[in-house]
Amino acid sequence: MIVIVVGAAATYVYIGTQPVKASEQAVKITIKPGTGTAGIASLLEDQGLIKNSFLFKSYLKLKSEGSRFQAGVYEFKPGVTYSEIIAKLNTGDVVKGEMIRFTIPEGFTVKQMADKLAEEGYVNKEQFLKLAKDPSGINNDLLKQLPANNKLTFLLEGYMFPETYELKKGAGEKEIVGRMLEETSKRLAEIPDFDQKLKQRGLSLNELMTVASLVEREVVVDSERKLVAGVIYNRLNKNMKLEIDATVQYVLDKPKERLMNSDLRSVDSPYNTYLYEGLPPGPIASPSLKSIEAALEPEASDYLFYVTKKDGSGEHLFAKTYKEHLKNIQTSKTMAK
Numbered sequence: 001m002i003v004i005v006v007g008a009a010a011t012y013v014y015i016g017t018q019p020v021k022a023s024e025q026a027v028k029i030t031i032k033p034g035t036g037t038a039g040i041a042s043l044l045e046d047q048g049l050i051k052n053s054f055l056f057k058s059y060l061k062l063k064s065e066g067s068r069f070q071a072g073v074y075e076f077k078p079g080v081t082y083s084e085i086i087a088k089l090n091t092g093d094v095v096k097g098e099m100i101r102f103t104i105p106e107g108f109t110v111k112q113m114a115d116k117l118a119e120e121g122y123v124n125k126e127q128f129l130k131l132a133k134d135p136s137g138i139n140n141d142l143l144k145q146l147p148a149n150n151k152l153t154f155l156l157e158g159y160m161f162p163e164t165y166e167l168k169k170g171a172g173e174k175e176i177v178g179r180m181l182e183e184t185s186k187r188l189a190e191i192p193d194f195d196q197k198l199k200q201r202g203l204s205l206n207e208l209m210t211v212a213s214l215v216e217r218e219v220v221v222d223s224e225r226k227l228v229a230g231v232i233y234n235r236l237n238k239n240m241k242l243e244i245d246a247t248v249q250y251v252l253d254k255p256k257e258r259l260m261n262s263d264l265r266s267v268d269s270p271y272n273t274y275l276y277e278g279l280p281p282g283p284i285a286s287p288s289l290k291s292i293e294a295a296l297e298p299e300a301s302d303y304l305f306y307v308t309k310k311d312g313s314g315e316h317l318f319a320k321t322y323k324e325h326l327k328n329i330q331t332s333k334t335m336a337k
Contacts, residue, residue: 020051022079028095030073037066044085049076056082065090072168073098098169104180106162106288107216109250110154113286117176127173132156138174140181142188145205151270151281153250158209158283159184187289197296206282212295213283217246220314225294227318231303240304242273250284310336 027047031040037060041053050056060066065086072094076085087093100122104113110132118125132154135143146155160180167179188194198208211232219225235242243264249255251269264274271280287295305325306316310332317328 018051019079019081020048023077026075026077028073028075031069031071031089033071035071037069040066040069040089048078049080049085050082060086070094094168099166100169100171101164101166103164104160104162104286106291107285108162109285110157110160113160122171123173123176128177129154131173131177132160135177135181138178138181140178140185142181142185142205147204147206147282149281153271153282155282156181158213158286160286161187162286162288188292191289191293191296194296201296207279208295209283209287209292210279210281212287212291213285214242214244214246215294216287216291217249217285218244219291219316222290224316225290226297226299227301227303228306228316229291229294229298230301231306231318233298234301234304236278238304239277241275241277242279244273247271247273247280247284250280307332 027049029043029047029049031043035043037057038053041050041056041060044050044056045053059082063086069089070092072092074088074093075095076088102117102120102122104116108116110129114123114125114128114132117123117128131138133156135156142159146159156177160177161183163180163183165176165179165183167175171179191197198205201208203211211229214232215225215229219228232242232244245259245264248259248264248267248271251267251271252263264272268275270276271284273280301318302320303318305319305322305328307319307325307328309315309317317332319325319328
């Protein structure tokens with residue numbers, strides 16, 4: 001008799017945990033924030049996606065699942081297994097129409113981000129820029145390492161990682177900025193021995209990211225990133241002005257296709273490396289991971305100068321002396337002919 005009861009129970013559990021009859025007609029369910037596993041199980045049963053909510057809850061408990069389920073609008077086709085349902089809820093694989101997707105290119109400034117995201121309808125430009133100046137209310141350990149420097153145009157310049165993002169529809173400026181800061185924290189943490197290497201270079205995080213942003217705006221060819229980073233450090237070590245055009249462009253209300261000598265000398269800003277020695281107060285753009293790595297581990301050389309080849313390659317000619325540099329400038333000009 002006991003065997004029959006156990007067998008019947010086992011059959012009941014087996015049948016109850018099998019997928020419902022398959023169908024191509026997708027079913028949408030909305031899981032509200034704070035909904036527990038019991039509520040989710042009942043919702044799945046009510047919508048005909050599982051046969052028995054009690055067995056589903058028991059399965060979750062047995063497998064130690066349910067704690068990572070995310071709220072949102074989901075779409076399932078009848079016939080899905082428990083494992084497929086759980087995987088989708090764990091990853092937050094919500095209906096794509098309920099997500100926003102945007103891409104921040106490498107080397108973008110805060111202002112360029114604000115313009116792009118506002119044009120795409122994801123942020124209020126003024127609110128985004130306000131947060132970039134004062135990210136109050138955003139919780140990220142990265143912020144503790146940023147300098148309290150009133151010379152900075154934007155506190156978060158250089159710290160919102162250039163990447164393609166997906167966030168839930170309705171995410172506001174604070175959620176978007178917070179997510180981008182999280183990505184920067186994540187990418188820095190993935191660099192082997194990052195903290196140790198930073199300490200060995202004797203740099204603060206702000207100094208490193210500033211150098212990385214200069215590399216980002218100066219270099220097109222990846223193979224030159226570490227070499228250009230090395231030139232920047234060489235000039236700093238010799239107390240030479242960096243004289244990087246991109247720092248002047250950063251200050252201008254509207255970047256120019258070509259800077260004149262009058263621009264280089266007349267724009268009075270701590271970011272103008274033609275007027276002031278040392279690094280600018282902070283980054284001038286959001287650097288790529290390759291530029292960050294180049295700033296962290298530059299290529300050693302005796303070069304102090306470089307000029308862009310005017311042959312369309314994006315490469316540079318490097319020089320150790322000013323005399324060699326002047327020669328390279330003339331060589332570069334002949335390349336354009």
